[in-house]
Amino acid sequence: MWRYFVPVAVLAVLAAFFYGGLHLNPSRITSPLLGKPMPEFSLPTVRDPAASIGSADLRGQVTLLNAWGTWCVECRHEHAFLLELARSGVPIYGLNLKDDRAAAVAWLDDLGDPYVTSAFDADGRVAIDWGVYGAPETFLIGRDGTVLYKHISPMTPAVWRQDFVPLIERECGSAPCPSLGPQ
């Protein structure tokens, strides 16, 4: 009996591992920041080098922080949906990465500006603190400044409904909640 049981058991264990592995996405990188306080930062804004925007401004509300750049093709794809979210009352802050200031301002003027404010991270150092390695990436930040979620790649209505809305509902509980976006 044993001589059959052992190979079958080994095969079953391997099969279970491989089956699980089939459903893993190797490019999915969860952020070690989840559940932790957001990294502190203070940067000039895209539109005004003299004005500043920082982590302190994000606290006290449920917000999105969206990393973008005019060099980022996928950012253009998600832009329309970001505008839609912003119109429905979701506060979105921008983290503009390693961009040309004039090009970034032109982008916002031409395509519409979904951001409450956009931070101008010229050398990408703040982005490293956030573990950003490309754009677009979107973080969900809780009231107390905790990083609740990170989405890599363009934001879509499906991602918003499936991943963001439940977390926002949980974060708000019965307290007044920001808009849950276009429903």
Place this chain on the structure above:
Amino acid sequence: MPESRPAMTGRLGALVALVSIVAAVCASAQQPPGQPIPPIDDPALDARYQALIHEVRCLVCENRSIAESPSDVAHDLKKLIHEMVLAGKSDAEIAEFLAARYGDSILYRPPVQPNTWVLWGGPAVLLLLGAFVFVRIVRARAAQPIEEDEPE
């Protein structure tokens, strides 16, 4: 990229398409490369810097270290590690800094902790299991009486 190109058929066409898709995906995550990073004057520090950048995974194009990757984020991380080495940070401090931001998967040799026990211990366990099976089979065979060759 040319707007239109003659249709290619067969495996070569598929391969070319795949390569260009991968190239486009990688390129979309990139920006123009920054200034080249100069070597560190102190040979000992430079050796540490070189060793470190070969131990850090490039997250944009996987399975390459940031030393080998031409991507922009790899360049930024190299620059940062360069600065940290010059600022006197230890290898452990630099590894911790990166893992706190990008996760343990950025390190080719992640720390030994509960979620990496299988990774670190798995090969040894499999080797021991194999050795156990091997010994059992050899012993079982050795215990068998040697049979006479059957007559033709």
